[in-house]
Amino acid sequence: MSAIRFENVWKEYGDHIVLEQITLDVAPRAFVALVGPSGCGKTTFLRMLLGEETPTRGQILVNGSPLKAEPDADRGVVFQRYSVFPHLTVLQNVMLGRELQQARVLGHLFGSRRRKVRDEAMALLAEVGLAGHESKYPAALSGGMQQRLALAQAIMCGPKVLLLDEPFGALDPGIRADIHLLMKRLWHETDLTVVMVTHDLAEAFELATRVVAFERHRNRPEERERYGATISRDIEIFPRRVASAIRPAPSAPDGTTRPAGGFNQDGLVHLAKASS
Amino acid sequence: MRLMNVRPGRAASLYLAALPFVLLAVAYFTGSAVRLADNPSDKLLPALSSMIESVRTMAFETDARTGSILMLTDTLSSLVRLLSALAISTALAVVFAIVIGVLPTANALLAPFVSFSSMVPPLALLPILFIVMGLGENSKIALIVIGTLPCIIRDLAMKVLELPREQLIKAQTLGASTWLVSVRVVLPQILPRLIDSLRLQLGPAWLFLIAAEAIASDSGLGYRIFLVRRYLAMDVIIPYVLWITLLAFAMDAGLRLLQRRLFPWFAAVRPA
Numbered sequence: 001m002s003a004i005r006f007e008n009v010w011k012e013y014g015d016h017i018v019l020e021q022i023t024l025d026v027a028p029r030a031f032v033a034l035v036g037p038s039g040c041g042k043t044t045f046l047r048m049l050l051g052e053e054t055p056t057r058g059q060i061l062v063n064g065s066p067l068k069a070e071p072d073a074d075r076g077v078v079f080q081r082y083s084v085f086p087h088l089t090v091l092q093n094v095m096l097g098r099e100l101q102q103a104r105v106l107g108h109l110f111g112s113r114r115r116k117v118r119d120e121a122m123a124l125l126a127e128v129g130l131a132g133h134e135s136k137y138p139a140a141l142s143g144g145m146q147q148r149l150a151l152a153q154a155i156m157c158g159p160k161v162l163l164l165d166e167p168f169g170a171l172d173p174g175i176r177a178d179i180h181l182l183m184k185r186l187w188h189e190t191d192l193t194v195v196m197v198t199h200d201l202a203e204a205f206e207l208a209t210r211v212v213a214f215e216r217h218r219n220r221p222e223e224r225e226r227y228g229a230t231i232s233r234d235i236e237i238f239p240r241r242v243a244s245a246i247r248p249a250p251s252a253p254d255g256t257t258r259p260a261g262g263f264n265q266d267g268l269v270h271l272a273k274a275s276s
Numbered sequence: 277m278r279l280m281n282v283r284p285g286r287a288a289s290l291y292l293a294a295l296p297f298v299l300l301a302v303a304y305f306t307g308s309a310v311r312l313a314d315n316p317s318d319k320l321l322p323a324l325s326s327m328i329e330s331v332r333t334m335a336f337e338t339d340a341r342t343g344s345i346l347m348l349t350d351t352l353s354s355l356v357r358l359l360s361a362l363a364i365s366t367a368l369a370v371v372f373a374i375v376i377g378v379l380p381t382a383n384a385l386l387a388p389f390v391s392f393s394s395m396v397p398p399l400a401l402l403p404i405l406f407i408v409m410g411l412g413e414n415s416k417i418a419l420i421v422i423g424t425l426p427c428i429i430r431d432l433a434m435k436v437l438e439l440p441r442e443q444l445i446k447a448q449t450l451g452a453s454t455w456l457v458s459v460r461v462v463l464p465q466i467l468p469r470l471i472d473s474l475r476l477q478l479g480p481a482w483l484f485l486i487a488a489e490a491i492a493s494d495s496g497l498g499y500r501i502f503l504v505r506r507y508l509a510m511d512v513i514i515p516y517v518l519w520i521t522l523l524a525f526a527m528d529a530g531l532r533l534l535q536r537r538l539f540p541w542f543a544a545v546r547p548a
Binding site: 050052070071072073075076077079081082083084085086087096097099100101104105106107108137139140153154157159 | 440442443445446447448449450451452453455456459460461464465539540541542544545
Protein backbone atom coordinates (compact mmCIF):
# COMPACT_ATOMS: atom_id res chain seq x y z
CA MET A 1 0.00 0.00 0.00
CA SER A 2 1.59 3.22 -1.04
CA ALA A 3 0.28 6.68 -1.65
CA ILE A 4 2.51 8.81 -3.85
CA ARG A 5 2.45 12.59 -3.86
CA PHE A 6 4.19 14.95 -6.28
CA GLU A 7 4.36 18.46 -4.84
CA ASN A 8 4.96 21.14 -7.46
CA VAL A 9 7.75 19.17 -9.08
CA TRP A 10 9.96 20.71 -11.78
CA LYS A 11 12.64 18.97 -13.77
CA GLU A 12 15.22 20.97 -15.68
CA TYR A 13 18.36 19.96 -17.52
CA GLY A 14 20.48 23.09 -17.55
CA ASP A 15 18.35 25.71 -19.33
CA HIS A 16 15.96 23.15 -20.68
CA ILE A 17 12.77 22.74 -18.68
CA VAL A 18 11.26 19.31 -19.19
CA LEU A 19 8.46 19.23 -16.62
CA GLU A 20 6.91 22.06 -14.69
CA GLN A 21 4.37 22.40 -11.90
CA ILE A 22 3.59 18.74 -11.59
CA THR A 23 1.29 18.20 -8.63
CA LEU A 24 -0.29 14.81 -8.45
CA ASP A 25 -1.68 12.55 -5.76
CA VAL A 26 -1.72 8.86 -6.46
CA ALA A 27 -3.94 6.88 -4.11
CA PRO A 28 -2.75 3.55 -2.71
CA ARG A 29 -3.63 0.64 -5.01
CA ALA A 30 -4.29 2.98 -7.93
CA PHE A 31 -3.27 2.06 -11.46
CA VAL A 32 -2.19 5.27 -13.13
CA ALA A 33 -1.42 5.43 -16.83
CA LEU A 34 0.73 8.30 -18.07
CA VAL A 35 0.14 9.23 -21.69
CA GLY A 36 1.36 11.98 -23.96
CA PRO A 37 3.34 12.63 -27.12
CA SER A 38 7.01 11.69 -27.41
CA GLY A 39 9.35 14.00 -25.56
CA CYS A 40 6.74 15.28 -23.13
CA GLY A 41 8.60 14.04 -20.08
CA LYS A 42 6.63 10.87 -19.26
CA THR A 43 9.78 8.83 -18.93
CA THR A 44 11.54 11.60 -16.98
CA PHE A 45 8.58 11.54 -14.59
CA LEU A 46 8.94 7.80 -14.17
CA ARG A 47 12.68 8.07 -13.66
CA MET A 48 12.14 10.57 -10.87
CA LEU A 49 9.68 8.19 -9.28
CA LEU A 50 12.26 5.44 -9.61
CA GLY A 51 14.87 7.56 -7.86
CA GLU A 52 17.13 7.59 -10.90
CA GLU A 53 16.63 11.33 -11.34
CA THR A 54 15.91 13.93 -8.67
CA PRO A 55 13.45 16.79 -9.15
CA THR A 56 15.04 20.19 -9.70
CA ARG A 57 12.30 21.78 -7.58
CA GLY A 58 9.50 20.41 -5.44
CA GLN A 59 9.42 17.03 -3.83
CA ILE A 60 8.03 13.56 -4.16
CA LEU A 61 6.52 11.92 -1.08
CA VAL A 62 5.72 8.26 -0.61
CA ASN A 63 3.36 7.67 2.31
CA GLY A 64 4.26 11.13 3.55
CA SER A 65 8.04 10.76 3.63
CA PRO A 66 10.43 11.97 0.93
CA LEU A 67 11.33 9.49 -1.78
CA LYS A 68 14.74 7.87 -1.51
CA ALA A 69 17.13 9.32 -4.05
CA GLU A 70 18.18 6.00 -5.51
CA PRO A 71 16.33 2.92 -6.77
CA ASP A 72 15.49 0.35 -4.10
CA ALA A 73 13.34 -2.70 -3.48
CA ASP A 74 10.26 -0.61 -2.61
CA ARG A 75 9.76 0.19 -6.26
CA GLY A 76 9.79 -2.55 -8.84
CA VAL A 77 10.20 -1.71 -12.51
CA VAL A 78 9.64 -3.24 -15.92
CA PHE A 79 11.19 -1.52 -18.91
CA GLN A 80 10.35 -2.03 -22.55
CA ARG A 81 13.68 -3.79 -23.07
CA TYR A 82 16.60 -5.12 -21.02
CA SER A 83 14.43 -5.80 -17.97
CA VAL A 84 15.66 -9.35 -17.48
CA PHE A 85 19.21 -10.60 -17.18
CA PRO A 86 20.47 -12.42 -20.27
CA HIS A 87 23.02 -14.49 -18.34
CA LEU A 88 20.44 -16.05 -16.01
CA THR A 89 17.84 -18.67 -16.85
CA VAL A 90 14.15 -17.91 -16.44
CA LEU A 91 14.09 -19.49 -13.00
CA GLN A 92 17.31 -17.79 -11.89
CA ASN A 93 15.92 -14.45 -13.06
CA VAL A 94 12.86 -14.82 -10.84
CA MET A 95 14.88 -16.09 -7.88
CA LEU A 96 17.44 -13.30 -8.18
CA GLY A 97 15.59 -10.67 -6.16
CA ARG A 98 15.18 -12.88 -3.12
CA GLU A 99 18.75 -14.07 -3.36
CA LEU A 100 20.02 -10.49 -3.50
CA GLN A 101 17.95 -9.55 -0.47
CA GLN A 102 18.68 -12.62 1.64
CA ALA A 103 22.32 -13.33 0.79
CA ARG A 104 24.00 -9.98 1.17
CA VAL A 105 27.56 -11.28 0.66
CA LEU A 106 27.49 -13.99 -1.99
CA GLY A 107 24.19 -13.19 -3.64
CA HIS A 108 23.44 -16.93 -3.78
CA LEU A 109 21.25 -18.99 -1.47
CA PHE A 110 21.93 -22.60 -0.59
CA GLY A 111 20.12 -25.55 0.93
CA SER A 112 16.65 -25.24 2.33
CA ARG A 113 16.45 -21.47 1.92
CA ARG A 114 17.24 -21.91 -1.72
CA ARG A 115 14.63 -24.65 -2.10
CA LYS A 116 12.00 -22.45 -0.52
CA VAL A 117 12.71 -19.54 -2.86
CA ARG A 118 12.90 -21.94 -5.77
CA ASP A 119 9.45 -23.37 -5.01
CA GLU A 120 7.96 -19.90 -4.77
CA ALA A 121 9.60 -18.92 -8.03
CA MET A 122 8.28 -22.02 -9.77
CA ALA A 123 4.75 -21.30 -8.53
CA LEU A 124 4.97 -17.71 -9.69
CA LEU A 125 6.30 -18.76 -13.10
CA ALA A 126 3.36 -21.11 -13.49
CA GLU A 127 1.12 -18.22 -12.51
CA VAL A 128 2.43 -15.94 -15.26
CA GLY A 129 2.28 -18.72 -17.85
CA LEU A 130 5.94 -19.62 -18.05
CA ALA A 131 5.79 -23.15 -16.65
CA GLY A 132 8.06 -25.44 -18.62
CA HIS A 133 10.43 -22.64 -19.63
CA GLU A 134 12.32 -22.45 -16.33
CA SER A 135 15.71 -23.50 -17.64
CA LYS A 136 15.70 -21.41 -20.82
CA TYR A 137 17.69 -18.24 -21.22
CA PRO A 138 15.66 -15.07 -21.91
CA ALA A 139 17.03 -14.82 -25.45
CA ALA A 140 15.15 -18.04 -26.25
CA LEU A 141 11.82 -16.48 -25.19
CA SER A 142 9.46 -14.41 -27.32
CA GLY A 143 9.01 -10.73 -26.51
CA GLY A 144 5.74 -11.37 -24.68
CA MET A 145 7.25 -14.14 -22.58
CA GLN A 146 10.22 -11.94 -21.71
CA GLN A 147 7.85 -9.28 -20.38
CA ARG A 148 5.92 -11.89 -18.38
CA LEU A 149 9.24 -12.93 -16.92
CA ALA A 150 10.11 -9.31 -16.15
CA LEU A 151 6.78 -8.88 -14.34
CA ALA A 152 7.32 -12.08 -12.35
CA GLN A 153 10.85 -11.00 -11.46
CA ALA A 154 9.68 -7.62 -10.21
CA ILE A 155 6.71 -9.00 -8.28
CA MET A 156 8.72 -11.76 -6.62
CA CYS A 157 10.33 -9.09 -4.42
CA GLY A 158 7.00 -7.73 -3.24
CA PRO A 159 7.47 -4.07 -4.17
CA LYS A 160 4.92 -1.52 -2.95
CA VAL A 161 4.97 0.37 -6.21
CA LEU A 162 5.36 -1.10 -9.67
CA LEU A 163 6.63 1.20 -12.41
CA LEU A 164 6.11 0.23 -16.02
CA ASP A 165 7.94 2.05 -18.82
CA GLU A 166 6.09 1.20 -22.03
CA PRO A 167 6.27 -2.44 -21.01
CA PHE A 168 4.05 -3.81 -23.72
CA GLY A 169 4.91 -1.33 -26.47
CA ALA A 170 6.93 -3.76 -28.56
CA LEU A 171 4.41 -6.62 -28.48
CA ASP A 172 1.94 -7.50 -31.20
CA PRO A 173 -1.78 -7.09 -30.49
CA GLY A 174 -2.74 -10.67 -29.62
CA ILE A 175 0.14 -11.11 -27.21
CA ARG A 176 -0.57 -7.70 -25.78
CA ALA A 177 -4.18 -8.64 -24.99
CA ASP A 178 -3.00 -11.74 -23.13
CA ILE A 179 -0.46 -9.84 -21.10
CA HIS A 180 -3.07 -7.17 -20.29
CA LEU A 181 -5.16 -9.90 -18.67
CA LEU A 182 -2.14 -11.02 -16.67
CA MET A 183 -1.36 -7.44 -15.66
CA LYS A 184 -4.91 -6.87 -14.41
CA ARG A 185 -4.83 -10.07 -12.44
CA LEU A 186 -1.52 -9.24 -10.83
CA TRP A 187 -2.78 -5.81 -9.91
CA HIS A 188 -5.87 -7.30 -8.28
CA GLU A 189 -4.07 -10.06 -6.46
CA THR A 190 -1.04 -8.23 -5.13
CA ASP A 191 -0.73 -5.13 -3.02
CA LEU A 192 0.56 -2.89 -5.77
CA THR A 193 0.24 0.72 -6.73
CA VAL A 194 1.04 0.81 -10.45
CA VAL A 195 2.32 3.70 -12.54
CA MET A 196 2.57 2.92 -16.23
CA VAL A 197 3.96 5.04 -19.05
CA THR A 198 2.42 4.15 -22.39
CA HIS A 199 2.06 5.46 -25.93
CA ASP A 200 -1.08 3.53 -26.42
CA LEU A 201 -4.28 5.30 -25.34
CA ALA A 202 -6.37 2.16 -25.71
CA GLU A 203 -4.00 0.33 -23.40
CA ALA A 204 -4.16 3.17 -20.88
CA PHE A 205 -7.96 3.10 -20.77
CA GLU A 206 -8.04 -0.68 -20.75
CA LEU A 207 -5.84 -1.14 -17.70
CA ALA A 208 -5.79 1.99 -15.59
CA THR A 209 -8.01 3.40 -12.89
CA ARG A 210 -6.84 6.85 -13.86
CA VAL A 211 -5.28 8.28 -17.00
CA VAL A 212 -2.98 11.28 -16.74
CA ALA A 213 -1.92 13.12 -19.90
CA PHE A 214 1.24 15.22 -20.15
CA GLU A 215 1.47 17.94 -22.72
CA ARG A 216 3.59 20.94 -23.65
CA HIS A 217 1.47 24.01 -24.05
CA ARG A 218 4.09 26.14 -25.68
CA ASN A 219 5.65 24.51 -28.65
CA ARG A 220 7.06 27.39 -30.69
CA PRO A 221 10.78 26.88 -31.24
CA GLU A 222 11.83 29.93 -29.25
CA GLU A 223 9.59 28.89 -26.31
CA ARG A 224 10.20 25.19 -26.34
CA GLU A 225 13.29 25.18 -24.14
CA ARG A 226 11.86 27.40 -21.44
CA TYR A 227 8.44 25.85 -21.00
CA GLY A 228 8.11 22.28 -19.80
CA ALA A 229 5.21 19.88 -20.07
CA THR A 230 2.44 19.93 -17.52
CA ILE A 231 -0.49 17.70 -16.71
CA SER A 232 -3.17 18.58 -19.24
CA ARG A 233 -5.80 15.93 -18.48
CA ASP A 234 -6.44 13.83 -15.44
CA ILE A 235 -9.22 11.37 -16.05
CA GLU A 236 -10.71 9.01 -13.52
CA ILE A 237 -12.05 5.97 -15.32
CA PHE A 238 -15.82 5.60 -14.97
CA PRO A 239 -17.26 3.31 -13.74
CA ARG A 240 -14.57 3.29 -11.10
CA ARG A 241 -12.24 0.37 -11.06
CA VAL A 242 -11.22 -0.79 -7.63
CA ALA A 243 -8.54 -3.31 -6.87
CA SER A 244 -9.76 -6.36 -5.04
CA ALA A 245 -9.00 -6.02 -1.37
CA ILE A 246 -6.33 -8.24 0.02
CA ARG A 247 -7.30 -9.22 3.53
CA PRO A 248 -5.37 -11.47 5.83
CA ALA A 249 -7.43 -14.66 6.19
CA PRO A 250 -7.57 -15.45 9.90
CA SER A 251 -8.18 -19.11 9.18
CA ALA A 252 -4.96 -19.60 7.27
CA PRO A 253 -2.88 -21.81 9.57
CA ASP A 254 0.50 -20.75 8.19
CA GLY A 255 -0.23 -17.08 8.61
CA THR A 256 -0.35 -16.39 4.90
CA THR A 257 -2.78 -13.90 3.49
CA ARG A 258 -5.23 -14.75 0.79
CA PRO A 259 -6.49 -12.77 -2.14
CA ALA A 260 -10.15 -12.12 -1.43
CA GLY A 261 -11.17 -11.00 -4.88
CA GLY A 262 -12.21 -14.39 -6.07
CA PHE A 263 -9.29 -14.61 -8.47
CA ASN A 264 -7.45 -17.83 -8.28
CA GLN A 265 -7.90 -18.79 -4.66
CA ASP A 266 -4.57 -20.52 -4.06
CA GLY A 267 -2.32 -19.48 -6.88
CA LEU A 268 -0.96 -16.21 -5.67
CA VAL A 269 -0.92 -16.70 -1.95
CA HIS A 270 2.81 -16.27 -1.82
CA LEU A 271 2.55 -12.98 -3.66
CA ALA A 272 0.25 -11.48 -1.10
CA LYS A 273 2.56 -12.66 1.61
CA ALA A 274 5.59 -11.24 -0.05
CA SER A 275 4.11 -7.80 -0.29
CA SER A 276 2.13 -7.47 2.88
CA MET B 277 25.42 -10.03 -59.69
CA ARG B 278 27.47 -7.67 -57.55
CA LEU B 279 30.60 -9.18 -56.06
CA MET B 280 29.46 -8.15 -52.60
CA ASN B 281 26.49 -10.48 -52.96
CA VAL B 282 28.42 -13.55 -54.11
CA ARG B 283 28.66 -16.01 -51.24
CA PRO B 284 30.91 -19.08 -51.48
CA GLY B 285 29.36 -22.46 -50.61
CA ARG B 286 30.67 -24.75 -47.91
CA ALA B 287 33.16 -26.63 -50.08
CA ALA B 288 34.27 -23.47 -51.86
CA SER B 289 34.91 -21.77 -48.51
CA LEU B 290 37.14 -24.64 -47.50
CA TYR B 291 39.17 -24.46 -50.70
CA LEU B 292 39.44 -20.69 -50.42
CA ALA B 293 40.69 -20.99 -46.85
CA ALA B 294 43.32 -23.55 -47.87
CA LEU B 295 44.53 -21.56 -50.87
CA PRO B 296 46.86 -19.04 -49.14
CA PHE B 297 48.50 -21.85 -47.16
CA VAL B 298 49.06 -23.90 -50.31
CA LEU B 299 50.40 -20.89 -52.19
CA LEU B 300 52.85 -20.06 -49.42
CA ALA B 301 54.09 -23.66 -49.24
CA VAL B 302 54.48 -23.88 -52.99
CA ALA B 303 56.39 -20.60 -53.13
CA TYR B 304 58.68 -21.65 -50.30
CA PHE B 305 59.50 -25.12 -51.55
CA THR B 306 60.03 -23.96 -55.13
CA GLY B 307 62.42 -21.31 -53.90
CA SER B 308 64.13 -23.79 -51.62
CA ALA B 309 64.53 -26.37 -54.42
CA VAL B 310 65.95 -23.76 -56.80
CA ARG B 311 68.48 -22.48 -54.26
CA LEU B 312 69.52 -25.99 -53.15
CA ALA B 313 69.99 -27.10 -56.77
CA ASP B 314 72.34 -24.15 -57.14
CA ASN B 315 74.16 -24.66 -53.83
CA PRO B 316 73.49 -27.87 -51.80
CA SER B 317 74.85 -26.27 -48.58
CA ASP B 318 72.54 -23.25 -48.78
CA LYS B 319 71.15 -22.37 -45.33
CA LEU B 320 68.56 -19.70 -46.13
CA LEU B 321 65.68 -21.85 -47.41
CA PRO B 322 66.26 -25.36 -45.97
CA ALA B 323 64.43 -28.31 -47.49
CA LEU B 324 61.60 -30.05 -45.67
CA SER B 325 63.84 -33.04 -44.94
CA SER B 326 66.45 -30.98 -43.10
CA MET B 327 63.77 -29.20 -41.07
CA ILE B 328 62.27 -32.57 -40.07
CA GLU B 329 65.72 -33.75 -39.09
CA SER B 330 66.24 -30.67 -36.89
CA VAL B 331 62.84 -31.09 -35.23
CA ARG B 332 63.75 -34.71 -34.52
CA THR B 333 66.95 -33.75 -32.72
CA MET B 334 65.38 -30.78 -30.93
CA ALA B 335 62.11 -32.39 -29.90
CA PHE B 336 62.71 -36.12 -29.61
CA GLU B 337 66.33 -36.50 -28.45
CA THR B 338 67.95 -35.39 -25.22
CA ASP B 339 70.54 -32.72 -25.63
CA ALA B 340 74.05 -34.04 -24.86
CA ARG B 341 75.11 -30.90 -22.97
CA THR B 342 72.03 -30.23 -20.80
CA GLY B 343 70.53 -33.72 -20.66
CA SER B 344 67.05 -32.40 -21.49
CA ILE B 345 64.83 -32.27 -24.55
CA LEU B 346 65.43 -28.74 -25.76
CA MET B 347 62.17 -28.00 -27.52
CA LEU B 348 60.18 -29.34 -24.57
CA THR B 349 62.05 -27.29 -21.94
CA ASP B 350 61.89 -24.22 -24.20
CA THR B 351 58.15 -24.64 -24.64
CA LEU B 352 57.54 -25.22 -20.96
CA SER B 353 59.52 -22.25 -19.75
CA SER B 354 57.90 -19.97 -22.34
CA LEU B 355 54.41 -21.19 -21.48
CA VAL B 356 54.96 -20.78 -17.74
CA ARG B 357 56.00 -17.16 -18.29
CA LEU B 358 53.18 -16.42 -20.71
CA LEU B 359 50.41 -18.08 -18.73
CA SER B 360 51.40 -16.72 -15.35
CA ALA B 361 51.58 -13.23 -16.85
CA LEU B 362 48.18 -13.61 -18.50
CA ALA B 363 46.69 -14.95 -15.26
CA ILE B 364 47.94 -11.90 -13.37
CA SER B 365 46.70 -9.54 -16.10
CA THR B 366 43.29 -11.16 -16.22
CA ALA B 367 42.71 -11.17 -12.49
CA LEU B 368 43.78 -7.54 -12.08
CA ALA B 369 41.89 -6.42 -15.17
CA VAL B 370 38.57 -7.92 -14.00
CA VAL B 371 38.81 -6.17 -10.66
CA PHE B 372 39.86 -2.82 -12.10
CA ALA B 373 37.38 -2.92 -14.96
CA ILE B 374 34.43 -3.62 -12.67
CA VAL B 375 35.51 -0.95 -10.20
CA ILE B 376 35.97 1.60 -12.99
CA GLY B 377 32.79 0.60 -14.78
CA VAL B 378 30.48 0.44 -11.77
CA LEU B 379 31.75 3.29 -9.58
CA PRO B 380 31.70 6.74 -11.20
CA THR B 381 34.19 7.94 -8.56
CA ALA B 382 36.68 5.23 -9.45
CA ASN B 383 36.10 6.01 -13.11
CA ALA B 384 37.01 9.66 -12.51
CA LEU B 385 40.06 8.57 -10.50
CA LEU B 386 41.47 5.81 -12.68
CA ALA B 387 40.20 6.01 -16.25
CA PRO B 388 42.49 8.85 -17.40
CA PHE B 389 45.49 7.18 -15.77
CA VAL B 390 44.73 3.84 -17.42
CA SER B 391 44.25 5.50 -20.83
CA PHE B 392 47.53 7.32 -20.41
CA SER B 393 49.52 4.32 -19.19
CA SER B 394 48.18 2.12 -21.98
CA MET B 395 50.08 4.40 -24.38
CA VAL B 396 53.49 3.73 -22.78
CA PRO B 397 55.39 1.48 -25.19
CA PRO B 398 56.03 -1.57 -22.98
CA LEU B 399 59.27 -2.54 -24.74
CA ALA B 400 60.72 0.84 -23.84
CA LEU B 401 60.20 -0.13 -20.20
CA LEU B 402 62.12 -3.38 -20.60
CA PRO B 403 65.51 -1.90 -19.63
CA ILE B 404 63.94 -0.41 -16.52
CA LEU B 405 62.43 -3.78 -15.63
CA PHE B 406 65.76 -5.53 -16.12
CA ILE B 407 67.52 -2.94 -13.95
CA VAL B 408 64.91 -3.03 -11.20
CA MET B 409 63.89 -6.68 -11.18
CA GLY B 410 66.99 -8.36 -12.52
CA LEU B 411 67.22 -10.70 -15.48
CA GLY B 412 65.14 -13.51 -13.96
CA GLU B 413 61.58 -14.60 -14.60
CA ASN B 414 59.98 -11.64 -12.82
CA SER B 415 61.07 -9.02 -15.30
CA LYS B 416 59.76 -11.07 -18.27
CA ILE B 417 56.41 -11.70 -16.61
CA ALA B 418 56.21 -8.05 -15.58
CA LEU B 419 56.78 -6.95 -19.18
CA ILE B 420 53.88 -9.05 -20.45
CA VAL B 421 51.62 -7.84 -17.63
CA ILE B 422 52.50 -4.20 -18.28
CA GLY B 423 52.00 -4.72 -22.00
CA THR B 424 48.57 -6.34 -21.78
CA LEU B 425 46.95 -5.11 -18.57
CA PRO B 426 45.98 -1.53 -19.53
CA CYS B 427 44.44 -2.67 -22.81
CA ILE B 428 42.35 -5.38 -21.15
CA ILE B 429 41.24 -2.97 -18.42
CA ARG B 430 40.18 -0.35 -20.95
CA ASP B 431 38.38 -2.86 -23.09
CA LEU B 432 36.55 -4.49 -20.19
CA ALA B 433 35.67 -1.24 -18.45
CA MET B 434 34.11 -0.11 -21.71
CA LYS B 435 32.14 -3.35 -21.83
CA VAL B 436 30.88 -2.75 -18.29
CA LEU B 437 29.77 0.75 -19.28
CA GLU B 438 27.99 -0.70 -22.30
CA LEU B 439 25.73 -2.88 -20.16
CA PRO B 440 22.20 -1.48 -20.52
CA ARG B 441 21.42 1.09 -17.81
CA GLU B 442 18.07 -0.68 -17.38
CA GLN B 443 19.80 -3.79 -16.05
CA LEU B 444 21.69 -1.93 -13.35
CA ILE B 445 18.53 -0.05 -12.30
CA LYS B 446 16.55 -3.26 -12.31
CA ALA B 447 19.08 -4.99 -10.07
CA GLN B 448 18.83 -2.10 -7.61
CA THR B 449 15.04 -2.36 -7.55
CA LEU B 450 15.51 -6.02 -6.67
CA GLY B 451 17.44 -4.92 -3.61
CA ALA B 452 21.03 -5.34 -4.75
CA SER B 453 23.86 -3.38 -3.14
CA THR B 454 26.77 -2.03 -5.21
CA TRP B 455 28.71 -5.17 -4.29
CA LEU B 456 25.91 -7.51 -5.32
CA VAL B 457 25.33 -5.67 -8.59
CA SER B 458 29.04 -6.17 -9.26
CA VAL B 459 29.19 -9.88 -8.48
CA ARG B 460 25.81 -11.04 -9.74
CA VAL B 461 25.04 -8.76 -12.67
CA VAL B 462 28.29 -7.25 -13.92
CA LEU B 463 30.90 -9.95 -13.28
CA PRO B 464 29.08 -12.88 -14.93
CA GLN B 465 28.32 -10.76 -17.99
CA ILE B 466 31.91 -9.52 -18.22
CA LEU B 467 33.55 -12.95 -18.16
CA PRO B 468 32.67 -13.99 -21.73
CA ARG B 469 33.76 -10.56 -22.91
CA LEU B 470 36.99 -11.04 -21.00
CA ILE B 471 37.68 -14.07 -23.15
CA ASP B 472 37.27 -11.96 -26.30
CA SER B 473 39.62 -9.40 -24.87
CA LEU B 474 42.15 -12.04 -23.87
CA ARG B 475 42.08 -13.53 -27.36
CA LEU B 476 42.97 -10.15 -28.82
CA GLN B 477 45.83 -9.76 -26.33
CA LEU B 478 47.41 -13.14 -27.12
CA GLY B 479 49.36 -11.65 -30.02
CA PRO B 480 50.92 -8.79 -28.00
CA ALA B 481 51.58 -11.19 -25.10
CA TRP B 482 53.63 -13.49 -27.32
CA LEU B 483 55.42 -10.50 -28.80
CA PHE B 484 56.53 -9.27 -25.38
CA LEU B 485 57.51 -12.78 -24.34
CA ILE B 486 59.73 -13.38 -27.37
CA ALA B 487 61.27 -9.93 -27.04
CA ALA B 488 62.14 -10.41 -23.37
CA GLU B 489 63.52 -13.89 -24.02
CA ALA B 490 65.60 -12.68 -26.95
CA ILE B 491 67.34 -10.09 -24.82
CA ALA B 492 68.08 -11.93 -21.59
CA SER B 493 67.22 -15.54 -20.96
CA ASP B 494 68.66 -19.04 -20.80
CA SER B 495 65.65 -20.97 -22.04
CA GLY B 496 62.43 -20.39 -23.94
CA LEU B 497 61.25 -20.43 -27.51
CA GLY B 498 62.34 -16.86 -28.18
CA TYR B 499 65.72 -17.47 -26.58
CA ARG B 500 66.32 -20.50 -28.86
CA ILE B 501 65.41 -18.66 -32.05
CA PHE B 502 67.74 -15.80 -31.29
CA LEU B 503 70.49 -18.19 -30.15
CA VAL B 504 70.56 -20.31 -33.31
CA ARG B 505 70.27 -17.18 -35.49
CA ARG B 506 74.03 -16.88 -34.95
CA TYR B 507 74.52 -20.05 -37.00
CA LEU B 508 71.94 -19.11 -39.65
CA ALA B 509 70.06 -22.21 -38.48
CA MET B 510 66.90 -21.59 -40.50
CA ASP B 511 66.13 -25.30 -40.23
CA VAL B 512 65.50 -24.70 -36.47
CA ILE B 513 64.06 -21.19 -36.64
CA ILE B 514 61.31 -21.98 -39.15
CA PRO B 515 59.90 -24.99 -37.23
CA TYR B 516 60.08 -22.98 -34.00
CA VAL B 517 58.13 -20.11 -35.53
CA LEU B 518 55.54 -22.57 -36.83
CA TRP B 519 55.35 -24.15 -33.38
CA ILE B 520 54.84 -20.79 -31.65
CA THR B 521 52.13 -19.93 -34.15
CA LEU B 522 50.44 -23.28 -33.54
CA LEU B 523 50.56 -22.78 -29.77
CA ALA B 524 49.04 -19.32 -30.04
CA PHE B 525 46.40 -20.57 -32.47
CA ALA B 526 45.51 -23.46 -30.15
CA MET B 527 45.13 -21.05 -27.21
CA ASP B 528 42.86 -18.87 -29.28
CA ALA B 529 40.73 -21.83 -30.33
CA GLY B 530 40.68 -23.14 -26.76
CA LEU B 531 39.46 -19.79 -25.44
CA ARG B 532 36.73 -19.66 -28.07
CA LEU B 533 35.60 -23.16 -27.12
CA LEU B 534 35.68 -22.27 -23.44
CA GLN B 535 33.51 -19.25 -24.14
CA ARG B 536 30.91 -21.35 -25.96
CA ARG B 537 30.87 -24.03 -23.25
CA LEU B 538 30.86 -21.83 -20.16
CA PHE B 539 28.58 -19.07 -21.42
CA PRO B 540 25.91 -20.63 -23.64
CA TRP B 541 23.74 -17.52 -23.24
CA PHE B 542 26.39 -15.22 -24.70
CA ALA B 543 26.03 -16.11 -28.39
CA ALA B 544 22.47 -14.73 -28.39
CA VAL B 545 23.31 -11.36 -26.85
CA ARG B 546 26.68 -10.54 -28.37
CA PRO B 547 26.52 -7.88 -31.06
CA ALA B 548 26.95 -9.61 -34.41
